[in-house]
Amino acid sequence: NAGVTQTPKFRILKIGQSMTLQCTQDMNHNYMYWYRQDPGMGLKLIYYSVGAGITDKGEVPNGYNVSRSTTEDFPLRLELAAPSQTSVYFCASSPSRDSYEQYFGPGTRLTVT
């Protein structure tokens, strides 16, 4: 099992550009999450999904969109990138709501200039 994979590893965007961060898991987990981690801060939940076709907002959803067409994939879309979105983005998955374990991907480091 590859676990949770994310692409790209690094990206530099200009203000106003758009991009999609990819996340794929091969563990057949129902729950998937997107977090951002700013320097010196705790991870913050952007969006999450409890299964294919179902998504919901987390703590900091503004400026982002998600979709979940399959169990495996949970892409995060940035529209009109802003410097405030410079961060490291982590995707995670877990088997179920009652599961205590979340498995994290390696992260995508995004810089918006």
Add this chain to the structure above:
Amino acid sequence: KNQVEQSPQSLIILEGKNCTLQCNYTVSPFSNLRWYKQDTGRGPVSLTIMTFSENTKSNGRYTATLDADTKQSSLHITASQLSDSASYICVVSQYYGNNRLAFGKGNQVVVIP
């Protein structure tokens, strides 16, 4: 607001020595508390998970304790190794909320030879 506070923010220890990291939380109602290890440039990896009925849990040289009455947890690292250099993140889960987690900012540990 549900918060997780960790101390010390950072520490340097000699290889072979022990250290203890602290976590205080205000998350309510409480479901479980996790300690994650995050190596530089990587995603967090779970070390221990404890519910309110568990006082201590070990994972190799890592031992976590939980006092649900005082809402405090600690992570003890025994006989530290260079590979223990990482950020250790305390994460608390609410009883309700689709596995929503409150993340601390982390304890940055540097082990020197």
